[in-house]
Amino acid sequence: MNKNKMNNFLLGFSLLATSIFFQTCLAGPYPERPIKVIVGLGPGSSLDTVMRLIGQKLAEQMGQPVVVENRSGAGGNVAAEAVARSAPDGYTLMMSYVGNQAINPTMFKSLNYDPADLIGISKIASYPYVIISSLTVTIKSLKDLVQYAKAKPNLLSYGSSGIGSGGHLVGELFNSLEQTKMTHVPYKGSSPIMTDLLSGSLQLSFDTLNTVGPFIKSSKLNAIAVTGLTRLKEFPEIRTAKEQGFPDLTISGWYGLFGRTGTPAAIINKLNLEIGIILSSSEMKQKLAAAGYEDETYLSAAEYAEFVQAEIKRWGALVKLTGATAD
Numbered sequence: 001m002n003k004n005k006m007n008n009f010l011l012g013f014s015l016l017a018t019s020i021f022f023q024t025c026l027a028g029p030y031p032e033r034p035i036k037v038i039v040g041l042g043p044g045s046s047l048d049t050v051m052r053l054i055g056q057k058l059a060e061q062m063g064q065p066v067v068v069e070n071r072s073g074a075g076g077n078v079a080a081e082a083v084a085r086s087a088p089d090g091y092t093l094m095m096s097y098v099g100n101q102a103i104n105p106t107m108f109k110s111l112n113y114d115p116a117d118l119i120g121i122s123k124i125a126s127y128p129y130v131i132i133s134s135l136t137v138t139i140k141s142l143k144d145l146v147q148y149a150k151a152k153p154n155l156l157s158y159g160s161s162g163i164g165s166g167g168h169l170v171g172e173l174f175n176s177l178e179q180t181k182m183t184h185v186p187y188k189g190s191s192p193i194m195t196d197l198l199s200g201s202l203q204l205s206f207d208t209l210n211t212v213g214p215f216i217k218s219s220k221l222n223a224i225a226v227t228g229l230t231r232l233k234e235f236p237e238i239r240t241a242k243e244q245g246f247p248d249l250t251i252s253g254w255y256g257l258f259g260r261t262g263t264p265a266a267i268i269n270k271l272n273l274e275i276g277i278i279l280s281s282s283e284m285k286q287k288l289a290a291a292g293y294e295d296e297t298y299l300s301a302a303e304y305a306e307f308v309q310a311e312i313k314r315w316g317a318l319v320k321l322t323g324a325t326a327d
Contacts, residue, residue: 030090030267034065037093037257038083040076040100046210046291050125050255051095053287057278068095075164075326076100077111080258084113088262090271093121098253098315099166101308106316107164108326120304121257121268122275126294128228128252129170129206130238132221136200142225142244145204149180157183158204159193164324166253167206169315170227172322174206177248197221208253209234209292227251233289252294254311256304272301 037055041047048070055066071079079094080101086092096118105115133139137156139148149156160167163186175182185202187193190211196202198220205212209232215221216235223238227249231240241249257275259268276298278284285295299307 030270031062031064033091034067035059035062035091035093036067036069037095038079039068039070039095040072040079040097041070042072043070046127046208047095047097047255050288050291050293053284054095054124054275054278057281057284058274061274061277075104075108077104077108077113080104080115080118081111081113083258083260084115084117086260088260088264090259090263090267092260093271094118094258095124095255096258097255098311099164101256101258102311102315103164103166103169103319104326105312106319107324117261118258119261119263119268119301120308121259121301122272123296123299123304123307124255124257124275124279125288126228126252126254126296127208127210127292128226128232128294129167130209130212130216130226131174131204131206131224131241132197132212132216133204133224134197134200134202135220135222137203139204139224140222141239142241142246142249145224146178146180149178149182153181154183156180156203157185158206159185159187159196159202160206161190161193162186162188164319164322164326168324169318169322170206170249170251171204173251173318174249176321177246194221213292225249228294230294232292232294234292251314256308268301272304 037051039048039051051068055068059066071082076096076099083092083094139145158171160171162168168184168186171182171184182204190207193202193205194215197205212221216223223235225241225244226232226238227241229250232238279296
């Protein structure tokens with residue numbers, strides 16, 4: 001983080017901390033009992049792992065246990081429904097992700113909860129997509145990919161972890177931007193995608209570093225590009241899409257903390273501040289960078305709410321482009 005960013009970061013914290021002090025004096029102490037965070041994916045998932053890292057530090061700072069509860073199902077909607085129907089008191093929260101918050105409202109024709117009943121608290125981590133290819137195709141750059149796909153329409157196939165997943169939508173974004181006709185192949189998870197890429201029966205995938213990193217390091221798969229704003233610290237040799245002349249392919253997934261709408265502003269802001277402190281520590285920055293996450297810029301709760309609304313529009317447009325539906 002450069003000097004100007006750090007100064008803005010500290011100034012924002014200072015103003016927010018002052019506001020929280022006066023609001024808390026009026027609202028009473030928080031927290032007075034354990035905080036439950038519902039995670040919409042199973043134990044051991046990347047979402048779960050990051051929440052447990054954050055939760056441990058949050059418990060230390062706030063003086064109360066942070067209990068992580070996994071409720072997977074319906075692409076995170078089971079967890080979202082539970083929090084949307086909870087009391088707006090800051091004691092039931094949700095660790096969510098881009099698919100749940102920004103994709104599902106468009107992809108599902110009906111939900112058992114109103115997305116407006118969830119309020120953003122803090123952005124926690126962002127992750128770019130890595131465009132990878134099997135070694136059976138000679139594609140080293142995005143320009144190579146475009147040329148190959150246009151020369152052999154419908155012959156290139158890319159895998160994703162399911163219809164409407166981030167990888168699926170990013171692949172269709174590429175098709176739309178470059179007027180290519182790559183064929184989408186939905187899988188049930190990333191593991192079978194890796195198997196088919198290694199065997200050569202699948203040519204491409206738009207996936208996350210957590211999944212593809214080991215195969216890139218062992219030179220079993222070829223990394224074509226990363227869709228983030230900057231190169232990954234763990235893989236500095238992989239050029240960004242923007243560096244390769246494809247700026248419109250800059251897109252990242254993300255994780256964030258949400259609560260029940262109506263939760264007092266003092267509680268929302270306190271949680272936001274505490275998480276900001278955790279994310280600014282060198283220890284947490286190193287752990288997240290090692291796992292392939294991007295360096296985060298601090299967002300206040302209000303800024304995060306604006307970010308989420310913009311992401312709903314962006315990803316929702318991609319869902320409509322593909323015609324993906326979960327119903």
